[in-house]
Amino acid sequence: MTADTPTKRLTARGAKTRERIVDAAADLMYVRGIGATTLDDVLAASGASKSQLYRHFANKDEVVRAVIVRMGEHVIQREQNALGRVSTMAGLRRWRDALVQNNALRHGAYGCALGSFASEVADHDDIARATLQALFSEWNTLLTAALKRLQENGALPQDAPVDELATGLLGALQGGYLLAQTAHDVTPMATSIDMALAHIQGLSAR
Incomplete structure (x- = not known):
């Protein structure tokens, strides 16, 4: 069972109420942060009553866990769509451009929703941390698969450490998100990813 899985079967009406609560909480927590979002805020934004909220969630931690799963689904689906057919450096750069341009808006x-949530919950909620770890691992796997396709096409040497390169690229992306968030300027994010991509392309040149 994931953190977003109800413990009992819901009616259609109950499922819609739960979804409305999670969606409202996700919007608030992404913009305000988890710590600055109260359950009263979630109730006001979702239009749910306290009895409805507590029918689905025992406490705020359970709401947060459901939000992480929901946001994780969105992020991983986006990355599957973006990385699923990447097999060239040009494809990786298009992936980079889409992320940077979206963040520039x-x-x-x-x-990054996952990175922001990790900074707030990873040290005090092992269930949320494990969910985030699994999501980052899945993201890393998508990057590794893309780099392996570059190998198959001859764009990377066969001895290139694609697992480590994927981890480094994901780290550059997450660090770039943080720097951009701090500066309210997407330039550090673009620079971070570009440095990682330059390293990857440099392996091919050698």
Whole structure:
């Protein structure tokens, strides 16, 4: 069972109420942060009553866990769509451009949802941390698969450490999100990813 899985079967009406609560909480927590979002805020934004909220969630931690799963689904689906057919350096750069341009629309504000949530919950909620770890692992696997396709096409040497390169690229992306969020400027994010991609391309040149 994931953190977003109800413990009992819901009616259609109950499922819609739960979904409305999670969606409202996700929007608030992404923009304000988890710590600055109260359950009263979630109730006001979702239009749910306290009895409805507590029918689905015992406490705020359970709401947060459901939000992480929901946001994780969105992020991983986006990355599957973006990385699923990448097999060239040009494809990786298009992936980079889409992420940077999307973040530029917010002037770098809010950062990556998964990275922001990890910074708030990883040290005090092992269930949420494990969910985030699994999501980052899945993201890393998508990057590794893309780099392996570059190998198959001859764009990377066969001895290139694709697992480590994927981890480094994901780290550059997450660090770039944080720097952009702090500066409210997407330039540090673009620079971070570009440095990682330059390293990857440099392996091919050698």
